[in-house]
Amino acid sequence: MGWESELATIAPDLLEELGEKREPEKGLPALEGAGSVTMRFAPNPNGPPTLGSARGIIVNSEYARQYHGRFILRFDDTDPKTKPPLLDAYTWYLEDCRWLGAEPDEVILASDRIQIYYDHALELIEKGGGYVCFCSQREFKEYKDRGKPCPHRRDWVAFRVLDTPHPRPEIGDRYRVWPLLDFESAVEDHLLGITHIIRGKDLIDSEHRQQYIYRYFNWEYPLTLHWGRVKIHEFGKMSTSEIGAAIKTGRYTGWDDPRLPTIRSLRRRGIQSQALRKLFTELGVNETDIGLSMENIYGENRKMIDENARRYFFTPEPVRVIIKDAPPTMAKPLLHPPDPRRGHRKIPVKNEVLISREDAKKLKNNELIRLKDLYNIKITKINKTIEAEYEKGEINIIREKNGRIIHWAPPDGIKVEVLTPKGKESGIGEHEIVESIEQVVQFERYGFVRIDSIKNGIITAYLAHK
RNA sequence: GCUCCGAUAGUGUAGCUCGGCCAAUCAUGCAGGGCUCUCAAUCCUGCGACGGGGGUUCAAAUCCCCCUCGGAGCACCA
Known part of the structure; x- marks a missing residue:
């Protein structure tokens, strides 16, 4: 206890300095090698953006913004067979980016640029960096099942033949030879002038394959950063294709069902984009896998909506x-x-x-x-x-x-149905709720909800959180 | 199995590069209290962590080794 007071008398300015250094830094850590910055987010549009996508959208765009750089949204939609793109999803990504405050400076569709990949493939083959394998699928599978390398193919595959038409009508069956992510992404990142890539650590291996192409073309590979998996406690593991299937069977009402971790769902429930931005910029970029609770988001959100949310009475059951x-x-x-x-x-x-x-x-x-x-x-x-x-x-x-x-409601009040992550609750609310359509309000002693719509005299509301 | 990563309170995060400002930051959470005609908000107080074991050093969250636990990749998916 003595040293502080002693220091205060002999060197007060030094003591001040100590205090300053303890200040924690806010927001994202500085980016290495940040001169001019161009970053991208490159999803496969086979479903709408989820909380996980939001991290990619927010952090990449936030860095681009911080360094006065560019943010590119690139659809890696080059597998019409295993991961067929959903036509609506292209629009959904744009909408959700905008809503998240991450309007892209440029939007690229890989499926528009197949010819460019062909040109580069040809050049690579001419340089001796690639070749064509004529084994039939059966032959190749044979080798694979026996655990032997195909004599022609000890290397990773850059293109394969798919006879499935692309869902985009303007592409359709124009192409049979489709690039894989490793090739497409490598070429695009170079052509778009990407300086920094932040993506999941599941793509670390892909990076090694991509660098192979960069060496042949004598390009400079962007700086890369990886993050671990984000698991939200309230939502189990859900793959986009599984959710899509469950929507078809009617288990979910749609991609914005309040039980789903999609951005559309959260938005409909009245979660503010700023709450997500705050959460993900504070998470930073870390290779550790993390488990998050929605409570973290709700806590942020509650503070943001409380000062505007009107109060109403709603009595369930x-x-x-x-x-x-x-x-x-x-x-x-x-x-x-x-x-x-x-x-x-x-x-x-x-x-x-x-x-x-x-x-x-x-x-x-x-x-x-x-x-x-x-x-x-x-x-x-x-x-x-x-x-x-x-x-x-x-x-x-x-x-x-x-x-x-x-609290209470008048017997002749308006019917209200609240859709929550746990199911539907019906009850009666006061009439003036109709004046807050599309707004986030608080049902007193119940929780914050977004008044979604009114139809046939029945209000539909989505629960944000308590 | 092989290759590569990671481990700080309930959760997330700062600190680790370059060992002493660390008796470890911030947020959220939880508990108690003030205010309030909501169980919300707000204010105050409190709780809570360096995975384990060795080593180096005057000094280790920080450097080294081993262990444990967790994760990712090992696709004609992205």
Whole structure:
């Protein structure tokens, strides 16, 4: 304890310096070799972007932005057979990039550039760096099954013949010879002037193969960084093709089903793109595999949406409460308690309200309850329908007796269906919810939801989180 | 099996390059409390980690070795 005070007297400026160095750095770590920076994100569009893609989109684009460089979105859609691209997914990637604040400076479709790969393949063959193998598939498989190398093919494969037409109508069956990722990516990264590549560590081996091409052409390979797998606790392992199949069987309602880790789903639920950006830039680039909980995202998101989210009452699985001798009145709860200037909602009440089944279950006879922003009641009978008596007096009576405050909805309120990662919940909400279509609001004592739409007098909402 | 990586609180992260500012950062989480007509937000307080074992050194989260655990690759997928 002595050295600090001593240092303060003999060299106060030195002490200040100590304090400065302890400041933790925020955001992404500096990029090595960063002069001019061009980065890309190169997905196969066989499904919409997921949380995992978001990491690639956000970190690559964020680095490009930080160094005033360029960010390229490149679709590696060169396998119409095993990983056939989904036509909608091209658009989805663009939409989601935009939503994530990562508008690409350039968009490339590998399937548009097959001729370029042919040209380079020819050149490579002429340089003696490649050759054509004429073994039939059966012969090759034979060698493979016996664990022997094909006499012609001890090397990695750059192109193969596929007779499956490409899903893009403008490509269709124009090509039979398709490049594999190693070749396509190598050539493209060079042509696009990519300076830094950040991608999954599952592609480390691919890098060795790609460098082979770079040596033949005398190109300079970009600097590479790899990250481990991100596993989200709440979502098991789900491959894009598995999800696609499950959607076809009707197990999921679509790619934006709230049970799925797609960006479209999170967006529909009211997760803010800034929450994802913050999360992934703070994760940085690390080869360790990480397990994340959605709580990390929810925590960030809650702070961002709370200051705007209007408050409403919603009672899932409603139970009727008939209040004897209640004078008709108008409840006026605040739209946003932290900021009363935003005004009130208005809910007319006669002598009956709905409360959630969960609250109803906890009621006891003779219990004094506060209906939030309405009045106090005393429970007199607990049945399928609950009976109560109107109690005069203000909230302080409840406070003094340590009573509970519960929310409620008018019996003639609007039907609401909330889609959650765990399933659907139905109930009744107050009418003014219709004024917040497409907005993120808070159902008091329930959670934050995004009001998605209204159809046939029924509101559909997606749960973001508690 | 072979090759290559990695391991800091419940979770994620900073620190490791170049050993002493580390009695280890920040965020989230959890617990308790204040405020509040929400179980939200907000404010305060607290909890919680260097995988194990050796070595080098005056000094090790940091350097070296071994072990354990975890991961990735070993495709005519991306």
